[in-house]
Amino acid sequence: MNGEVLVGILGGVGPAAGLVLHQEILRNTLNDGTDQGHLDVVHISRSSDMAARPAYLAQLEAGETTADDDHNAIENPAYGMARSLSMLVLAAEARSARLIVGVPCNTFHASPIWDTFAALVAAEHADHVTLLHMLDEAVAMIGRLAPHATTIGVMSTTGSRRARIFHDRLEPAGYTVVQVPDHVQDALNDSIYNTEWGIKSTSPSIHPRAVQNFQSYAKLLAHMGAQVAILGCTEIPLALTGSEIYGMLLVDPMVALARAMVRSAAPAKLVPLDIKLPRDVHLGKPKRTLSVRSDSVDLTDACETLR
Template sequence: MSEVRPGGSPSLPDPALSALHGAPSPDERNAVGVLGGLGPYAGLDLVRSIFDETDARTDQGHLPVTLVSYPNRVPDRATWLADPTAPSPLPAMMEVLRRLDDAGCAVAGVPCNTAHAPALFDRLRDGLLADGRDLALLHIVDAIVARLAEVAPDAGTIGVLATTSSIENRLHQIGLEAAGLSALVPDAAHQAAVQNAIYGPTGLKAESAPPRPQARQALLDATDHLIERGAQAVILGCTELPLAVPEADRGGVPFVNSTRALARALIRATHPGKLRQP
C-alpha cells in the first residue's frame, strides 16, 4: 500500500520511485524515451504515434513513455551543422538523453531528421557510450527504410521532402542507396519552397497547430513535382511535415511519415509483441 503524506496525497510505492532515486533495475528498464523540443510539436506527435501504433485495449496496455522537452535549451541543429562555430546543440541533447536513461528508458528516439546527420548523431551515440549509459539511440533513417518495406515494398524510386540541411548532407539519400533504392530530391525552386514551409515566417516552426494553408500547399506542390519525376513513394523527411500532411498517400503514391516510422521502430525495439500490424 502507498504511504499517505502529511499533505494528504499518497506517495508512490518504492519500486515506482527507484528510477528517480537511483539506477533502474534491469526489469524496470523498459520505457521508451523521446528527446523532444526539436520542435516541440514533433515530440508530442511522436508520443501520440507511439500510442497509435501500440496494440492496446486498456490504459494499462500502453507502453511506458518518457518525453523530455527543453526547446529553449537546444540550439538549431541545421545552423550548427552548417557552421560548427555556432552554438552547439550537443550538450543540451546529451543532458536530455542522460535524463531519459536515468528514468529507466531502454531506447530513445529523436523526432528531428536533421539531428541524425552523422556529425551530430554519431557524437550523441559516442557520448552515451563514453558515459557508460545503457540507453540505445535509434536512427530515424533506419526506421524510415523499415517503414518503406511495409507501405511501399515494390517502390524503387523514393522522393525525399526534408530540410535543405538534410538534403545537402544527403541524410536520407545515403540510407536509401544503402538499401538498394534510388533517392529523388526536389529541384532548387521546390526545395526552397519546402525549406520556407518549415522555417519561414508562416512555416511549420512558426505555426503548426494548425499549419498555415500556404505551407501545406508548398509541400503538396513539391510532392506532385517528385511524383511527376517518377517517385513511387515520398518520405516526409522532417518531423514537422506530417503535421501539415497527415494523409497516407497522394494520388495512390504512399507517404512515409518519418515520425510514424520512428514510433514503430521504438516499439519494435522494446515491446515487439505490442506493435500494431500494418
C-alpha cells in the same frame, strides 16, 4: 535490470515534435482499452540547451570551425542531447529499467551530430540504453512494406538536404533519391519556416497556403518518378495527411520511429498496419488530425519542364 522497460523521448528539437512522437507511440500501441495498457514513457524537452541543428551544420559546411570547444562556435547539438539523456538515464535507473530512446528530429540525424551523440551514448550508457535511429527505421519500413520501390522522393529542410541525411541512408540501400529542383527548394523551405504561414509557425493548425504548396511539391516528385515520398520534416505530415498522394506512398519517419520504439519495448503491443491501400502502395501510416482542407494546385507548367 528487472525486465521493466522505459521508453524515452529526447525532445526539444523542436518542442512540438516530441509531442507528436508521443502521440504516435500512443496510436501504435495496443493498450487493451485501459490507461494501464500503455507503455511507460518519459519525455524530456530542453530546447534552451539544444543548439540549432541547421545553424551548426551550416557552420561546418562553411568551414568556420571544426572544434567543438571553440568558444565562438555553435556547440554540436549532440552534447545538449547527451545532457538530456543523462536525465532519462536517472529515471530509468530509479526503476532498474531498460531504456529505449529516440530523437524526433530529422536534422539531428545528420552524421556530424548523430555520430557524436551515438559515441557519447556508447561510452557512457551502452549497457542499458537502446538508441534507435529514426531515418534507419524509415528506410527499414520502406524495405519491409514497399519491397518493389526503387525511386524515393524526399521533402526536407534545406539544411537536411545539404547534409544529405536521406541520401546517406537510401543510396547505400540501392534506392534512387529524387528531390524538388533547386529553384523550388527555397520555396519548400519557406513553407516550413515562414513566420506567418509556415508549418513550424502555425502547427498544429496548418495554413491553406502551406497545404497547397506541399501538395504541389508532392506532385513534382511524382512526375520525377518517385514511388514513395519521405516526409522529411516532422511537421510536413500535418500538411499531407493519409497514406498516399498522386499514386505515391507517403512515409513519415516519425511513425517509423514510434513503431520501432513500441516494437522494441513490447512487440505484442504493436498495432498492425491495417490501412487498405491501392495495389501499388505497400504502406500506410496513422492519420494526423487536420482541420484545413485545400484544393490541389495546377502544376502543369512545372511538371512539363520535368518531362
